[in-house]
Amino acid sequence: MKKVNRNSSSIITTLMISNLLLAGCGSSGTETDNIATTDDTTKPTSEIATQVYKNGKIYTVNEQQEWADAVAVKDNKIIFVGSNDEVQGYVNSSTKVTDLSGKMMMPGFHDVHIHPIESASENIQFAISVEETNPENFIATIKKASLENPGKGWLIGFGHSIFTLLDSARSPLAIIDEAVADRPVIIMEQSSHSMWVNSAALALAGFTKDTPHPTGGRILRDENTGELNGILIDNAGNMVMDIAMAPANESLQKDYDGLIEFTLPELAKHGITSISDARSFWKRDDHKTWLKAQKNDAITARVSVGLWAYPTADDTAQLADLTALYSNKQDSFLKFNQIKLYSDGITVNGTSAMLAKYNIDLIGIPENKGLNYFSQERIEQYITALEPIGFDFHMHAIGDRGIREALNAVENSGSDKGRHRITHVEIVDPVDIPRFAQLNVTADAQVAGDYTNPEHWHENDELIGAVRSDNAVPIKSLDAAGARVTLSSDWNVSPYNPFIGLQNAVTRAPQELTIAKAIKAYTLNGAYVMRQENKVGSIEVGKLADFVILDKNLFNIEPNTINQTKVVTTVFNGEVIYQR
Template sequence: MSKSTMMLSSAVLAISCAIAGCGSDSKSVTTPTVKNSSEVSSQVIATKVFTNGEVYTVNPAQPWAEAVALKGNKIIFVGSSEGAKAYLGDKTHVIDLKGKMMMPGFHDVHMHPLESASQATQFTVPSSASEGEYIDAIYNASVQNPNAQWLIGYGHEIATLLEMESSPLAVINEAVKDRPVIIMEQTSHSMWVNDKALQLASINHNSQDPVGGVFGRDEAGNLDGILYDNAGNQVMELAMQSLTNAKQQDYDGLIEYTMPELNKAGITSISDARTYWQRGHLETWQRVAKEDNLTLRVSLGLWAYPDMNDERQISTIKSLYKSSSDSLLKVNQVKFYMDGILVNTTAAMNEPYHTNWLGLYQNKGLNYFTQSRLEKYIKALEPAGFDFNIHGIGDRGIHEALNAIENASNGTARHRITHLEVVDPEDYTRFDKLNVIADAQVAGDFTDPGHWHETIPLIGSERAQDLVPIKNLVNAGATLTLSSDWNVSTFNPFVGLSNAISRAPQNITLAQAIEAYTINSAYAMRQDQQVGSIELGKLADLVVLDRNLFERSALEIKNTQVEMTLLDGEIVYQR
């Protein structure tokens, strides 16, 4: 049950459950006792009425209905098609759902909408290729972008570089020598650079690893052209500063692709999980909002730069806070990285990795932010209204994030830890105890149990079990949200739902998965009193599907099509 639902008094909930079948997927249709058809004033006329549908409300007091009536942007009736007739007027727009399923709009509380669709980067390389193919691709990009100060690319996998016979630095240098080149790896947790980029960033053989990052080196200790985690982030910041049209490219990608495609997928609310406020991301979002072009509710997660002075950063972040219930755009979250990722051996682990190719101290990964430093930010930014979105992949990183919240939080915040790949079982119950939201991504195939064995060489067979343990977390009482981390994984919520119910032994029920994508995520965005379920008085963020999810297999759910998406009572997508 969601945190929002738990706010109801136990007495009212008990009565409602007895009447309507609380938590059941049965389709008993009820008309709310708050206002039934015989009590409707003649002055209450709906602007839109949806009838003859299979309406899944995500409201345990009234799980199913046939009809929904709207007055402007608010829901004024949920019940039977017969009961909805009392709300009809001469100008009411009646939409016959013809048996199709309606549900609340989807939330995606962890994605990268500006980075993923912007054309600010000039080229893409294959995820895997031969040395010669990479040289050709990078050289061709240089020819096609003769005026670019930096060549900025994307797309390879880290394993491809590490398996090269030649040094990755030698390969990229052969392609381009006269201009700096930086290529982001698919997970964004490493960058591939040439000598010119290293020189401009003042990185040489004697350079010390930055906080949260590692300069890749060969067996002889020479730089190999791979910059891990924050070492790569710092150089990418330098590269981005050379672009003169990045803000416009970000804006165009958001307007022309991202928002239309998200609406097409039934998504009505998102959290930007890494708003680089030093790159102009905040200004881009503000421009879209000012021009009244938002077709989503958006919460921005301001990036916490690990190499920035704490006092300066805290002061700046505080000054950027903005949260208004009547605004689609809110600046009310901060994004922190506790650690890196497993495949880089940079995820923070309690016990050492089984391989030690980065040469990290104790071989237990790294920290972008330490526990004590995170506590400092919690104490400073919670009172200003910020909730934290904390990247935690390794069991040590997750444990330290929970410790920081336990030690420093005032208990009213809605912090969440995202990714949750390797979780210490002793920490399962702490999510509920500390009111920490567990945010996971299961839309990517790499999280499927069939791929768990691939991590055995890194962390051993015992720790490679139950990766992304959503079932265990739900059973321990955690408030679960499901998100995409797009573009690491698809933002299609039906893929996420399908995988969530089929990834045994860490699978959950369809009702739980839908709750994770709707009311629980609305709670994480502090808007569960406005959206996230279909209830009287809530705002009409709704989606109509071409099939009833509860009557379909996991594979069939994956192929679901959205017929219509409404934001604030207005149709923003129609098939």
Template sequence: MNNMKLILLSILISLSSCKKDDNRTGPNQNSEQLYTNGQIYTVNPNQEWADTMLVRDGIIIAIGTNKEVENQASENAEIIDLEGLMVMPGIHDVHLHPLEAASDNFLFVLDAQETAPENYATDIIQAINQNPDSEWILGWGFDIYTLFDATREPIKILDDISTTKPIAIMEQTSHSVWVNSKALELAGINKNSANPVGGIIMKDDNGVPNGLLIDNAGNLIIDLAIASIPNNEQNDYDGLVNYALPELGKNGITSVCDARTYWKRNHHKTWQQAESEGKLTVRANLGLWLYPTEDDAAQISRIRSLYSNDPNSFLKINQIKLYSDGIVINTTSAMEGDYLIDLFNLPTNNGLNYVSQNRISKYIAALEPIGFDFHIHAIGNRGVNEALNAIEQSSNGNGRHRLTHVEYVLPSDYSRFSQLNVTADAQVAGDFTHPENWHETDSLIDSSLNNANIPIKSLVAANARLTLSSDWDVSKLNPFIGIQNAVTRAPQNISLNEAIKAYTINAAYIMRQEHKVGTLEVGKEADFIVLSQNLFDIQPNQIKQTQVLKTYLKGELVYKR
């Protein structure tokens, strides 16, 4: 009798579970879907448009006209009416920072539009009062020129708030950090401290650190601060799963490259946990951060041990992220000529190198044969040139390396991207990339250089492979802002077709998955999105208003508006 009760209870539980699963979408619920009545832009040059697509177990079985496709569907296929909406391949964003954008390790955000740094005190004091148990007070968001223009040294502003609690605030681009004296003390930084590789410790007229740490000097402080947070890895995980991944789906993004995976902070383990727990709703390639101050041999050995490239996994650790230089507004991007102002009184005034050309070459020679592709931050024309030189010197020809940002490129280097099979990865979603803002840095560099800022048209004309990405959260995540800006930023604009390719098949190539996704064609996995409007039927200045209605990853619905 007891056995019979157990059997009946088991059946009831099983039926209940099945009923709950009825709400699932994707190939696990119904292995075959026939999508009809759509405007399907395939990004396949041999068949650009279709109206019907058959997906079985997450794989595209047929695509074309309804007449061509419907007779290949089984009688059990689920028929989904696209209602005349535009469908396109899922977006690839190959340069973003989802863990940094979403983590709660930073306790407050400052208003970058604020021009009086003394006014930041209220927000900082509030953060201290609300987080009495925090060993460090970490914030984010100021504009560096707000501090350059301050009437007193930046360190004094923070020391008036606290000299016992270390305070570190990252600038909105992440290329400088503002600290108080306690933070400098814990980091061991004083008037006798030399500049670290790729960084600058700013000092007052007496040689005493003034509280501004430029580029890699600031990175070292942030590493120290985050290490003090007991639950920093859980914060990263919660941010990734509960905020970043849903935001990616909402924006139609099905593939990403984490553009700065801090392996010393176990960022890679955060991604691995999300995958192992079934929470990963994108394909992700991690770019392991190359620490400029690390011993080369030890770092190469550690990075080799982290390589992971399972073809059956959505998660791969097969890229390296490094900085060739800094950024132009800090006068740290590597330029061929000197800057017009001198902020740091160093022996040279044409920018800095996080990683020199020779070191980049060394790392490529050591890690490309393992299977790593390099993702190289290069903003200045010297930085771009040196990165191309390093690839030319050391690549065995099998790498799928890319330079990201490419804000200033020597015309003589345009053709080298194609010749060396190097991808140019650009970000044009930010306001500063609009042509009307190009000359805002004329006080820093030769104004003629700003006539072709981020020269995507010139690069495409030179047969360079172009990708477009967000650099989220430096710029907005919405890819349709990037697409609109790419096609409207004359004289450095490109066609709509080229812009879409830059977010799909070109990006799939650098993620080594162009055989799986990036276009909608027979045999590929069904990563696609449904849009609120047809991008080809509207005015270019309306593209950014496009909304993603549905996002599918390998045939499974991962977002619905």
């Protein structure tokens, strides 16, 4: 994931939050006199609100009552949704009343595919430009990074396009060795699906020209000499990054600091109150970072962690380890109740699993149809073993074969209790579109990245042809076929700002959604895949108070301006966690 520059001005300290709670909701509306309209002595205490919001345009995402003027909250629970007149019955002298002055309120956003720890950690020490087309120009940057991060330990970077390396006149390994030879260097490519490493890194990993390609990965070699060229595709790169990111006190502290000081405040600033950590590397102790945050009462979102299924692990041992990590306490903000696994890679690498071969071979496989991290049979094995425990599966699948095999695995495992989802859904064979609804498999799409917009669809024509490139991420077709669609970011691949995702979702004809369906995809549908649709995801009596107040009404503005919307206030579990 890309290294993020922290903006300290966006970080909300505990003291600031406390002051906001004491002061009321400030700029979200006008604080009114807390004068009861009923006799306090006769009104049952159970029906008196601690907080009332009125005079708003409240979009509930509840089909039985889509719009309301007012909401009453008692502690962390919604006790009334309705008119301005009726809400007065829930007010007494102790109730805090906020006049929304016509502003829009809606449920808090769910981002059910995000990388909240690795995207903000300063364990990635430097970045190189994805725009640079001559890899020789990276030498100075890598040398400088080594000087600025002295020692003999790993030097870890991010950036570049794999095509910059594949098109290099000189071996990429020779270039990176010229930059730094006396310590291991690994640089993650901008998609995160390949790594550029030097000879010292290859030696530590035990990779030689005779090393077999690992499951789900490729160790690239010079096509003339057979020598390694420093490019590791998909899981081959992940294996080396696991060595580079081996947990240590310093690295774990950087992970924690990034999560607490950047990620969680930024999520609150953008109205995101629930997330799925889409790839928790538990062998790197990512789960311990979450547990530390929970212990310190620092979590300001509902979190379902997707535990990473390692492709090269022994299945018996890994299934036992994952079972031991399961946690699903209903009153906890933190749950370890999802499994993240990859069916395939990505199209631009030639590693997404395709039903027909690629037109061009990028990774040295004759008649290449892509890679499998996990085969269909192995996915079935994992679902059969882990679904009864309570795990739901979050399956990365981009190619039409990868998507079909993931659907087959759900069908063949006899699944009837799982809430599984396939994420990315970029190239879907039309035959498989109805199967999402038939199998109750959620289609999770990321459209916040411009690369998913229709004007970019045919950039893959050279690899897979115009027909397969067309209609990428077919969210309208999936929705029309009855599939449950969720929208998410995959941050840091795409922006976490949900208003960018909403705008792209409603403007990407011919595969667009209505604004109402896009909002539902970011709220109630996300709540379903996190198994919390009875608690949050809509504004209804009995649900918990997770909602946001916006500076614009999303239904009354031009679709191409949705990305300019700002969150005024974010309320999580009844408390203000962000105030503009």
